[in-house]
Amino acid sequence: MPEVFFDSSTLAAIGLSLQLACVTTLVLLGVATPLAWWLSRRASWLRSCVGSMVAIPIVLPPSVLGFYLLVALGPNGPIGHITHMLDLPSLNFSFSGLLIGSVIYSLPFAIQPIQNAFESMGARPLEVAATLRASPMDTFIHVVLPLAKPGYVTAGVLVFAHTVGEFGVVLMLGGNIPGKTQVISTKIYGHVEAMEYAQAHWLAAMMLIFSFFALLSLAGLKKHPRQTYV
Amino acid sequence: MFELNIQLLLERASFELNIQTRLPAKGIHGILGASGSGKTTLLRCLAGLESQAIGRIDIGEKCWLDSQRKIFVPTWQREVGYVFQEASLFPHLNVLGNLKFGVTRVKTTAAQSALNEAIDLLGLEHLLKRHTAELSGGERQRVAIARALATRPKLLLLDEPLTAVDQNKKNEIYPWIEKLKSELNIPILFVSHSIEEIARLTQHLLILEKGQVLCLGPTIDLMSSLETPFDFGDQTSVLIMGQVHDIETQWNLAKISFEQHHLWVENRNFSLHQMIQIRILAKDVSLSLYQPQDSSIQNTLACTITGVQQNLNAHQSLVQMECGSSKLLAKITKKAFASLNLTVGTPLWAQVKTVALAH
Numbered sequence: 001m002p003e004v005f006f007d008s009s010t011l012a013a014i015g016l017s018l019q020l021a022c023v024t025t026l027v028l029l030g031v032a033t034p035l036a037w038w039l040s041r042r043a044s045w046l047r048s049c050v051g052s053m054v055a056i057p058i059v060l061p062p063s064v065l066g067f068y069l070l071v072a073l074g075p076n077g078p079i080g081h082i083t084h085m086l087d088l089p090s091l092n093f094s095f096s097g098l099l100i101g102s103v104i105y106s107l108p109f110a111i112q113p114i115q116n117a118f119e120s121m122g123a124r125p126l127e128v129a130a131t132l133r134a135s136p137m138d139t140f141i142h143v144v145l146p147l148a149k150p151g152y153v154t155a156g157v158l159v160f161a162h163t164v165g166e167f168g169v170v171l172m173l174g175g176n177i178p179g180k181t182q183v184i185s186t187k188i189y190g191h192v193e194a195m196e197y198a199q200a201h202w203l204a205a206m207m208l209i210f211s212f213f214a215l216l217s218l219a220g221l222k223k224h225p226r227q228t229y230v
Numbered sequence: 231m232f233e234l235n236i237q238l239l240l241e242r243a244s245f246e247l248n249i250q251t252r253l254p255a256k257g258i259h260g261i262l263g264a265s266g267s268g269k270t271t272l273l274r275c276l277a278g279l280e281s282q283a284i285g286r287i288d289i290g291e292k293c294w295l296d297s298q299r300k301i302f303v304p305t306w307q308r309e310v311g312y313v314f315q316e317a318s319l320f321p322h323l324n325v326l327g328n329l330k331f332g333v334t335r336v337k338t339t340a341a342q343s344a345l346n347e348a349i350d351l352l353g354l355e356h357l358l359k360r361h362t363a364e365l366s367g368g369e370r371q372r373v374a375i376a377r378a379l380a381t382r383p384k385l386l387l388l389d390e391p392l393t394a395v396d397q398n399k400k401n402e403i404y405p406w407i408e409k410l411k412s413e414l415n416i417p418i419l420f421v422s423h424s425i426e427e428i429a430r431l432t433q434h435l436l437i438l439e440k441g442q443v444l445c446l447g448p449t450i451d452l453m454s455s456l457e458t459p460f461d462f463g464d465q466t467s468v469l470i471m472g473q474v475h476d477i478e479t480q481w482n483l484a485k486i487s488f489e490q491h492h493l494w495v496e497n498r499n500f501s502l503h504q505m506i507q508i509r510i511l512a513k514d515v516s517l518s519l520y521q522p523q524d525s526s527i528q529n530t531l532a533c534t535i536t537g538v539q540q541n542l543n544a545h546q547s548l549v550q551m552e553c554g555s556s557k558l559l560a561k562i563t564k565k566a567f568a569s570l571n572l573t574v575g576t577p578l579w580a581q582v583k584t585v586a587l588a589h
Contacts, residue, residue: 124318127279130305131312132332133381139306142331146322 009178010203013187020095020170020183021163024102028159029152031103032110037140039111040118055108062105066172069101073173093175098183101169109158117151118144153221161214165207234385234417235288238275238295240441247271247283247441253434255290258411258418260432260449262425262460268441269421270315273387276419277312278305289384311378311386315393317370319362325373326358332381340382348380351413352406368399372406379410386410386418392427400427407431425465429453429509454557456539456550466512466548470556474500486585489554493529495585512548514583515560519570521579529582533558535574540564551580 039051057065073091074080083091091097125147129139145152167185174181176190184203191200234255240247247268253259261269275283276294284297294303319328333345349355352372357365365373371391378386388407392400408431410418422428428435428449435449437460444459445452452458454468470493476485477497484497486508495508522530533551542548547567551558558580572578 124314124316125320127277127305128312128314128318128320129331130279131277131310132377133306133335134331135306138335143320143322147320149322 007199009182010187010199012179013182013184016095016181017164017183017185020098020102021160023099024106024163025156025159027099027103028106028110029114029156032107032114032155036111036114037118037144040115054111057105058108062166062168063172065105066101066169069097069104069169070172073097073100092173093177093181095181097173098170098181101173102163102166105166105169106159106162109162110155113151113154113158114148115151117148121147150221154218157214157218157221161211165211233288233290235286236272236276237285238272238283238287239285240271240275240280240283242282245271245441247275249438249441249443251436251443251446253417253419253436253446255417256415257433258407258420258431259434259436260428261419261421261436261438262423262428263438263444265423266440267438269438270389271441272438273312273389273419273421276385277310277387278303278308292384309381309384311381311383313371313374313378313386313388313391315390317367317374319365319370319373319377321362323362324358325354325360325362325365328362328373329354329358329377329380332377336381338382341380344382345380348376351379351409352376366399367395368402371395371399371403375406375410379414384416386414386416388418388420390421390423392422392424404430425462425467429465429467429469454550454559456537456548464511464513466559466561467509468512468557468559469507469509471505471507474502474504474506477502488556491531491553491556493531493582493585509586510558510582511584511586512559512561515558516581516583517549517560517562517566517570517572518579518581519576522581525581527581527583529585531558531580531582533578533580535572535576535578537574538567538572551578553580 035054039047039054041047070092071077072079073083075084075090080090080092083089091100121144125143126139129143134142165185167189170181170183171186171189174183174186176182176186182190184207188200188203188207191197191203234253236249236251236253238247238249245266245268249268249272261272263269271280274280276287278294281302283295285295286297287293287295293301294308295301320331323331329345329349333341336344338344349358352375354373354376357369357373362370362373375388375391392403395403407420411431411433420427420432432449434447435452436446437444437452437458450469453462470488472486472488472493474484475487475492477483477500478485479497482497483494484500486493486495486506493508500506521532531553533553535549536552536557537550539548539550542561545563545565546561547564549560549562549567549572551560560580
């Protein structure tokens with residue numbers, strides 16, 4: 001084991017990456033649920049619009065997203081104004097700022113699997129539940145959510161992995177401050193900048209293995225397709 | 231006795247459902263009609279699954295829909311049981327979980343007994359722990375029916391529940407549905423495109439065409455009438471209620487009597503004096519002016535012609551006869567009709583090739 005693993009700033013970066021990924025996943029599963037539900041209902045002009053907006057982070061360079069967020073959260077941005085008025089510390093270069101960036105950046109990765117799960121179950125389970133006296137909220141909790149479980153698992157794995165792997169947004173918003181906003185990906189960047197290739201190699205290899213296993217677990221989930229609804 | 235009052239209007243781009251009818255709130259009502267005639271849509275409107283439907287639905291004292299008073303009771307607050315074409319069991323619950331789903335949401339003290347009754351009625355005791363994926367098609371439908379029944383609905387809607395089930399399994403489910411009729415005191419609407427099922431299971435018949443009621447009446451009357459504006463095709467038949475009068479165990483035959491007439495049918499463990507309904511297909515009846523002798527056909531009935539429908543098709547006529555007060559239908563060629571010189575009032579002998587048991 002090279003000394004890189006005992007370096008406290010490296011451990012802090014790994015810890016922060018995991019913490020950020022965990023919190024982002026939790027927040028996103030919560031945020032994506034009502035949004036995906038709404039998007040999965042009958043198509044309309046507004047839904048297509050919102051659906052496209054939510055998907056933008058997939059195609060947008062992370063630096064662009066990070067830049068706009070930096071401006072918005074900054075002292076002269078709309079959100080910065082609000083935090084200043086409420087006498088809160090600036091969100092830029094803080095964990096909360098990273099979290100907001102991560103949530104927006106990974107939103108499509110949560111929305112799409114969950115929305116697909118909602119859409120693929122069709123209207124029938126909802127109708128059956130209604131004829132069995134279940135109110136809409138009751139139906140959602142006891143029929144829709146259990147049936148959409150595979151979608152939630154996929155969304156969780158994707159968001160977690162995607163958040164661990166993000167770079168542009170966290171660099172823009174967090175500024176790569178060791179122990180505060182430095183995560184694995186920005187730490188690797190720091191190592192490369194400082195010509196510390198050995199350390200960069202170890203962390204990079206770790207990320208590669210992690211990503212591989214994340215995707216492998218998803219493939220494993222797909223091998224056991226969810227029960228067909230007959 | 232309370233009634234089911236249905237006044238519905240549902241307008242779609244290429245279809246309009248426009249139904250005004252009152253049904254007695256008891257027994258099994260068959261709903262028949264070509265595909266696209268609005269059978270399923272009617273059930274969906276009754277269940278409240280079509281939010282665009284306007285009009286009025288009263289079931290006894292309860293009003294489920296009254297567009298004038300802006301009343302629309304949502305599905306989950308209507309006491310309705312709905313069995314869809316596919317069993318639509320919840321895959322994340324086992325059989326018992328599916329059965330309990332509705333019961334736990336009905337706030338009555340008798341919920342547990344309703345569940346037990348439904349399990350008994352549909353014979354599901356041994357399946358309760360099974361996963362839904364491990365059930366046969368017939369078992370799935372029985373679970374779906376029991377699940378709907380366990381909520382003690384005021385109205386049971388069966389939407390072609392036997393379509394996805396093969397013939398053997400159908401025979402397995404028929405007795406259960408017949409049992410529902412005799413043991414439940416609620417109206418059952420049974421959509422089917424199978425005349426055989428309609429004949430076997432229903433007492434009343436509602437025939438739909440292009441979203442409207444074509445005719446309505448007792449199944450037995452509509453099927454034997456020449457006036458019914460619906461072509462039953464190959465399945466044109468009459469239903470006769472009779473009593474088991476004699477059993478010949480040697481030949482495994484049972485003698486079924488109705489008024490002064492009788493027919494021999496296959497003995498299916500009948501007991502003497504049991505009432506059974508038999509069904510005679512018009513294509514299985516041939517006519518003779520003289521009493522046939524030495525024929526392999528055992529069943530001959532003396533009757534009188536009461537009507538003829540000539541516009542059936544190019545080569546056949548549908549002859550209606552009276553046999554006591556029961557009606558009989560025979561499909562014969564126009565050529566035979568002419569050469570036998572048949573007319574209303576002609577007395578003749580009807581030879582019945584096969585007799586099916588309606589139930």
